[in-house]
Amino acid sequence: MTNFLSLADVADLDALIRSGIDAKANPFADQHLGKNKTIGLIFFNSSLRTRISTQKAAQNLGMNVITMNVGQDSWGLEMEDGVIMNSDKAEHVREAAAVIGRYCNIIGIRAFAELKDRAKDYQEQVMHQFARYAGVPIVNLESATRHPLQSLADCITIEEVKQSNPSLPAKPKVVLTWLPHFKPLPQAVANSFSEWMNARAKAGDVEFVVTHPEGYELAPEFVGNARVIYNQDEAFEGADFIYGKNWSSYTHYGQVLTQDPSWAVTMNDIRLSNHGKFMHCLPVRRNLKVSDEVLDSPHSLVIEQAANREWSAQAVLKEILLTL
Amino acid sequence: MTNFLSLADVADLDALIRSGIDAKANPFADQHLGKNKTIGLIFFNSSLRTRISTQKAAQNLGMNVITMNVGQDSWGLEMEDGVIMNSDKAEHVREAAAVIGRYCNIIGIRAFAELKDRAKDYQEQVMHQFARYAGVPIVNLESATRHPLQSLADCITIEEVKQSNPSLPAKPKVVLTWLPHFKPLPQAVANSFSEWMNARAKAGDVEFVVTHPEGYELAPEFVGNARVIYNQDEAFEGADFIYGKNWSSYTHYGQVLTQDPSWAVTMNDIRLSNHGKFMHCLPVRRNLKVSDEVLDSPHSLVIEQAANREWSAQAVLKEILLTL
Amino acid sequence: MTNFLSLADVADLDALIRSGIDAKANPFADQHLGKNKTIGLIFFNSSLRTRISTQKAAQNLGMNVITMNVGQDSWGLEMEDGVIMNSDKAEHVREAAAVIGRYCNIIGIRAFAELKDRAKDYQEQVMHQFARYAGVPIVNLESATRHPLQSLADCITIEEVKQSNPSLPAKPKVVLTWLPHFKPLPQAVANSFSEWMNARAKAGDVEFVVTHPEGYELAPEFVGNARVIYNQDEAFEGADFIYGKNWSSYTHYGQVLTQDPSWAVTMNDIRLSNHGKFMHCLPVRRNLKVSDEVLDSPHSLVIEQAANREWSAQAVLKEILLTL
Numbered sequence: 001m002t003n004f005l006s007l008a009d010v011a012d013l014d015a016l017i018r019s020g021i022d023a024k025a026n027p028f029a030d031q032h033l034g035k036n037k038t039i040g041l042i043f044f045n046s047s048l049r050t051r052i053s054t055q056k057a058a059q060n061l062g063m064n065v066i067t068m069n070v071g072q073d074s075w076g077l078e079m080e081d082g083v084i085m086n087s088d089k090a091e092h093v094r095e096a097a098a099v100i101g102r103y104c105n106i107i108g109i110r111a112f113a114e115l116k117d118r119a120k121d122y123q124e125q126v127m128h129q130f131a132r133y134a135g136v137p138i139v140n141l142e143s144a145t146r147h148p149l150q151s152l153a154d155c156i157t158i159e160e161v162k163q164s165n166p167s168l169p170a171k172p173k174v175v176l177t178w179l180p181h182f183k184p185l186p187q188a189v190a191n192s193f194s195e196w197m198n199a200r201a202k203a204g205d206v207e208f209v210v211t212h213p214e215g216y217e218l219a220p221e222f223v224g225n226a227r228v229i230y231n232q233d234e235a236f237e238g239a240d241f242i243y244g245k246n247w248s249s250y251t252h253y254g255q256v257l258t259q260d261p262s263w264a265v266t267m268n269d270i271r272l273s274n275h276g277k278f279m280h281c282l283p284v285r286r287n288l289k290v291s292d293e294v295l296d297s298p299h300s301l302v303i304e305q306a307a308n309r310e311w312s313a314q315a316v317l318k319e320i321l322l323t324l
Numbered sequence: 325m326t327n328f329l330s331l332a333d334v335a336d337l338d339a340l341i342r343s344g345i346d347a348k349a350n351p352f353a354d355q356h357l358g359k360n361k362t363i364g365l366i367f368f369n370s371s372l373r374t375r376i377s378t379q380k381a382a383q384n385l386g387m388n389v390i391t392m393n394v395g396q397d398s399w400g401l402e403m404e405d406g407v408i409m410n411s412d413k414a415e416h417v418r419e420a421a422a423v424i425g426r427y428c429n430i431i432g433i434r435a436f437a438e439l440k441d442r443a444k445d446y447q448e449q450v451m452h453q454f455a456r457y458a459g460v461p462i463v464n465l466e467s468a469t470r471h472p473l474q475s476l477a478d479c480i481t482i483e484e485v486k487q488s489n490p491s492l493p494a495k496p497k498v499v500l501t502w503l504p505h506f507k508p509l510p511q512a513v514a515n516s517f518s519e520w521m522n523a524r525a526k527a528g529d530v531e532f533v534v535t536h537p538e539g540y541e542l543a544p545e546f547v548g549n550a551r552v553i554y555n556q557d558e559a560f561e562g563a564d565f566i567y568g569k570n571w572s573s574y575t576h577y578g579q580v581l582t583q584d585p586s587w588a589v590t591m592n593d594i595r596l597s598n599h600g601k602f603m604h605c606l607p608v609r610r611n612l613k614v615s616d617e618v619l620d621s622p623h624s625l626v627i628e629q630a631a632n633r634e635w636s637a638q639a640v641l642k643e644i645l646l647t648l
Numbered sequence: 649m650t651n652f653l654s655l656a657d658v659a660d661l662d663a664l665i666r667s668g669i670d671a672k673a674n675p676f677a678d679q680h681l682g683k684n685k686t687i688g689l690i691f692f693n694s695s696l697r698t699r700i701s702t703q704k705a706a707q708n709l710g711m712n713v714i715t716m717n718v719g720q721d722s723w724g725l726e727m728e729d730g731v732i733m734n735s736d737k738a739e740h741v742r743e744a745a746a747v748i749g750r751y752c753n754i755i756g757i758r759a760f761a762e763l764k765d766r767a768k769d770y771q772e773q774v775m776h777q778f779a780r781y782a783g784v785p786i787v788n789l790e791s792a793t794r795h796p797l798q799s800l801a802d803c804i805t806i807e808e809v810k811q812s813n814p815s816l817p818a819k820p821k822v823v824l825t826w827l828p829h830f831k832p833l834p835q836a837v838a839n840s841f842s843e844w845m846n847a848r849a850k851a852g853d854v855e856f857v858v859t860h861p862e863g864y865e866l867a868p869e870f871v872g873n874a875r876v877i878y879n880q881d882e883a884f885e886g887a888d889f890i891y892g893k894n895w896s897s898y899t900h901y902g903q904v905l906t907q908d909p910s911w912a913v914t915m916n917d918i919r920l921s922n923h924g925k926f927m928h929c930l931p932v933r934r935n936l937k938v939s940d941e942v943l944d945s946p947h948s949l950v951i952e953q954a955a956n957r958e959w960s961a962q963a964v965l966k967e968i969l970l971t972l
Contacts, residue, residue, distance in 0.1 A: 091931030283415030607739030
């Protein structure tokens with residue numbers, strides 16, 4: 001693996017999931033791989049899970065870690081080519097990426113969607129500019145349209161549940177549901193989860209359904225062959241996994257079209273499902289998107305998902321280290 | 325030791341002080357204890373000594389360290405249970421604590437008093453919520469009402485002075501004095517110092533006196549059996565240690581009742597004492613709370629106290645690591 | 649080497665340059681030197697290259713690294729002696745430096761010029777106060793008037809080009825040129841580069857020329873014996889290295905006297921030179937100070953210069969570690 005920007009960079013998804021599960025069982029087995037190797041973690045946005053779990057995974061592998069908050073530890077970065085740089089952005093990504101690539105063996109980047117210009121966000125300029133100029137592997141720590149380390153952790157989590165619950169169907173039903181929120185959020189986690197679940201569905205590992213209010217359709221390249229059901233109750237029938245997430249509209253880009261509280265997940269929804277497990281990438285706003293009752297019940301997988309971020313990062317970093 | 329939230333978590337104070345003094349003499353003797361162990365240091369507030377000394381202590385013990393500034397590196401955290409999370413706080417401590425506890429073997433937390441609601445501050449919600457949900461040991465890096473790593477460093481400092489000054493009385497007189505300041509500060513350091521000195525007094529190791537203007541009485545559970553003298557000059561008579569600190573009123577909660585400059589410590593005060601040593605937890609505002617002359621004289625222990633923060637943290641982390 | 653504040657702290661510049669080149673060839677050869685040693689990197693200002701390269705260099709040498717942003721991670725620091733500390737600066741450098749010096753074996757400090765009071769900036773108060781009170785070696789990570797780690801990296805870069813280009817003259821012509829900018833910037837990089845190039849010129853290693861518009865004369869102690877030419881085209885004739893940098897006026901202190909775009913470096917300027925290499929310390933504002941065409945051509949050394957920051961830091965830290 002040279003970069004980890006999206007699912008397209010994964011040669012063998014099953015193997016990567018197994019590698020994550022192996023790392024969880026034996027975290028320090030590959031400590032020699034990272035000796036005298038450094039990862040730079042560059043944050044354009046806030047982070048808790050990604051920041052800590054990726055540092056931890058790198059240290060498990062024996063790497064050194066350097067973190068930097070852009071615009072706080074350092075100055076702002078210009079992403080556009082050919083401009084006269086007379087704005088508040090003092091450095092161009094061409095230099096920043098190339099320079100960090102000379103200090104670090106791998107670079108992780110977090111850069112959220114701005115939700116102003118859809119074409120711009122969906123071009124994934126920051127990731128691509130870093131990948132183009134850094135000269136070293138780039139790891140996506142959540143970009144404008146994707147969060148693949150989260151999706152890998154989600155796959156690991158579903159796989160663990162399957163392995164420990166022989167009563168689950170061979171192709172469990174996984175439902176991605178939109179949740180209400182008062183702020184416009186990026187589509188990255190929902191996009192990425194769809195992308196990865198479509199791959200799992202294609203391989204015969206899951207059945208994948210998406211449910212949301214009208215107007216919240218995801219981009220066609222992410223919905224793929226998923227079945228879209230606009231009635232949440234119908235979608236939840238027989239679900240083995242309910243994956244909740246809010247996102248702003250893709251078609252009316254970045255807009256909040258409704259905050260309809262009936263879309264929040266409560267125990268009534270769980271009861272519609274097949275003793276369904278509840279998943280969310282966190283942070284989650286309790287009682288706005290999901291009820292306390294669900295989150296504090298044995299149905300919730302949210303902490304395990306977050307814990308698995310360490311192992312998804314470790315699986316990815318290990319695969320990259322093996323190519324260095 | 326499972327948590328280090330306050331003196332109540334210390335089984336054997338003498339042993340802990342000795343452990344700190346041993347670490348100072350031989351900082352790297354226990355480096356095997358922390359191998360492949362990670363401490364997460366979570367700051368809700370600014371920090372210099374605590375930030376650096378705790379990192380250093382953990383590294384002396386062979387640990388990995390991950391630091392995070394809440395609301396700067398990550399988003400704000402909701403502490404109240406049962407609320408609908410529609411404020412600016414995007415994540416609940418239930419998730420944050422549980423997740424960080426999955427990445428880290430020990431979590432250190434700094435969260436100052438807000439000085440608005442006394443009952444709330446004195447409930448120590450942040451520490452208790454983290455202790456409840458993290459699933460791993462919690463270390464208090466200064467909470468709303470206590471700063472036990474500072475108090476342990478203070479005990480180590482006093483013990484060192486006793487050991488190197490045979491002429492000191494067996495029960496030296498320790499005076500905690502209020503100092504003037506224009507801003508309302510928490511009572512945490514004064515509370516904690518009182519708590520620990522009362523324990524030392526009970527064991528026959530010191531005589532403990534508190535002096536402050538009327539209205540600055542500390543909470544009864546912290547004053548304990550200390551002698552309170554409202555006349556500073558009288559309190560300083562024969563003092564072997566003068567411990568200065570400003571705090572805002574506990575009874576008129578969070579208020580500045582006076583800024584009377586006569587309460588600042590100068591060489592005149594030292595002369596009233598028994599060649600008394602001056603102590604302060606730092607940062608200290610020079611010439612507002614204490615004169616340059618005192619701080620730059622051999623009477624001052626403030627740098628040694630701060631240096632001993634490394635060894636108090638190391639003693640605590642070692643004791644916790646031994647239980648993991 | 650006890651401190652690295654300026655060229656005056658360098659006993660043997662040739663040896664230091666060679667040490668940097670050796671470190672680049674064999675980065676981990678001296679890893680034993682830094683074992684159980686800690687460097688504290690204290691930033692009063694933003695940093696990208698310095699932050700990452702110095703961390704990396706210290707880790708190459710086996711050191712632990714602790715970074716701190718003053719006024720963000722910690723509170724502001726008072727630098728003036730004898731004042732009553734009733735401003736927003738809660739801690740005095742006397743305590744901060746002494747305390748950090750108790751935790752760290754070496755301290756790196758970045759503190760830019762404020763460009764308000766020339767005498768104050770040129771006194772280098774922050775560096776000198778830290779050097780006075782820390783009790784451990786201080787490394788200048790860019791101060792009000794100098795950036796010696798940059799200058800050492802620049803010397804390494806020029807030396808590398810000389811070694812790999814036998815056709816270069818024995819005494820290549822190095823031209824420092826002022827570049828246009830809309831914001832007032834410190835003179836530190838230009839001062840430092842002049843100081844180091846004057847030393848190289850004195851040793852017969854280079855010919856050194858400075859060019860800038862009238863009113864941008866550097867301080868006499870930094871210009872030294874350099875030839876100053878006010879006509880940029882004339883200065884560039886036969887140049888082997890063109891070192892670009894903007895700085896605000898020293899004589900009209902901190903002012904922007906002109907933004908004349910004809911001073912920006914383009915391929916026309918390169919063509920005037922002797923196939924000259926372009927150098928800049930970065931960050932650089934593209935198409936304001938230098939054209940894309942120059943920066944993206946083989947004439948540009950800017951990425952190599954930045955990469956060499958790691959080796960200049962490693963050479964300096966190694967020399968300091970050898971004295972501890």
